[in-house]
Amino acid sequence: MEHIITTQALTKNYGSKPVVRDLTLKVPPGSIYGFLGPNGAGKSTTMKMLLGLVKPTAGSIFILGKPVLEENRLELLKNTGSLIESPAYYGHLSARENLQIVCTLKNVPETGIDSVLRIVRLEKQQDKKVKHFSLGMKQRLGLAAALLGHPRLLLLDEPTNGLDPAGIQEMRELICSLPGKYGMTILVSSHLLSEIDQMATHVGIIEKGALIFQGSLESLHRHSRARIRLRTTDNGRAFCVLKNAQLPVAADKDGHGLFLHSTEDSRVLQCGRLLAEQEIGVLRLEEMQMSLEEIFLKLTEKQASL
Numbered sequence: 001m002e003h004i005i006t007t008q009a010l011t012k013n014y015g016s017k018p019v020v021r022d023l024t025l026k027v028p029p030g031s032i033y034g035f036l037g038p039n040g041a042g043k044s045t046t047m048k049m050l051l052g053l054v055k056p057t058a059g060s061i062f063i064l065g066k067p068v069l070e071e072n073r074l075e076l077l078k079n080t081g082s083l084i085e086s087p088a089y090y091g092h093l094s095a096r097e098n099l100q101i102v103c104t105l106k107n108v109p110e111t112g113i114d115s116v117l118r119i120v121r122l123e124k125q126q127d128k129k130v131k132h133f134s135l136g137m138k139q140r141l142g143l144a145a146a147l148l149g150h151p152r153l154l155l156l157d158e159p160t161n162g163l164d165p166a167g168i169q170e171m172r173e174l175i176c177s178l179p180g181k182y183g184m185t186i187l188v189s190s191h192l193l194s195e196i197d198q199m200a201t202h203v204g205i206i207e208k209g210a211l212i213f214q215g216s217l218e219s220l221h222r223h224s225r226a227r228i229r230l231r232t233t234d235n236g237r238a239f240c241v242l243k244n245a246q247l248p249v250a251a252d253k254d255g256h257g258l259f260l261h262s263t264e265d266s267r268v269l270q271c272g273r274l275l276a277e278q279e280i281g282v283l284r285l286e287e288m289q290m291s292l293e294e295i296f297l298k299l300t301e302k303q304a305s306l
Ligand SMILES: Nc1ncnc2c1ncn2[C@@H]1O[C@H](COP(=O)(O)OP(=O)(O)OP(=O)(O)O)[C@@H](O)[C@H]1O
Pocket: 014, 019, 037, 038, 039, 040, 041, 042, 043, 044, 045, 046, 191
């Protein structure tokens, strides 16, 4: 399977300051690739390099299987839509008129305007002046502009920044619908783990310019050591019984229960049997996943200790 975006040792220094280091991105076709990292990690700089807006210090970029070179950059970018930073508009013009200008700039037919307005659900407001738009509507118009020309690849830099919860939800649903309906691949950046968790199929985590994780969202979740939380009629005695049986057990911090640091059926079964034998009642038994927040901290801690 050929990746839609590949970078090799992509590097950017500003003066002597490394901002992106040796980045090897692999974005699979049809994926929503969540590009995750704290503020200042280098996400925007990377996306700008992919779009040819910032020149890499070193390394190479391949988009849709082709190396991005000065001479074919424009051709490749024809197949790429982007929403980087707050999109600029003519406030005194309507949404449709703004999109007509984008069509001229992109050299794509205006016949696509109706369809992108429908996708972003702005068809009813298409004749309204953009200066009267809410931030959410402006972001959706930005997405509509990115979708003109039906690109195969979309690059979205923090598309939900500044939106209210309803706007965030709307933008998220829109983004999620695009690969299935239109066969697009999407690279979307965010510093919010929960957001990526709800949207992405694949994840790349960048910290201080370097990639510290890349893979499917599922494989990221596998990084989370799941555990079982138990509440019993006698947590103190239960702890001793399980510990004596060499089970990986720990008391939880507030003393209301226990953690079994394993989700293997055989161990959970053993745990239940031992407690029943000792006539200790089980009140709760639940599987706990590490939150993405915890996974991120774990990954970055590991990085810091390397
Ligand atoms: N033109 C520039 N000149 C010098 N330094 C820059 C320039 N652009 C970005 N930087 C620095 O590069 C680092 C990475 O910035 P970048 O905007 O890529 O991060 P980011 O992950 O997108 O963060 P944010 O979510 O805050 O936008 C920051 O320390 C920033 O100050």
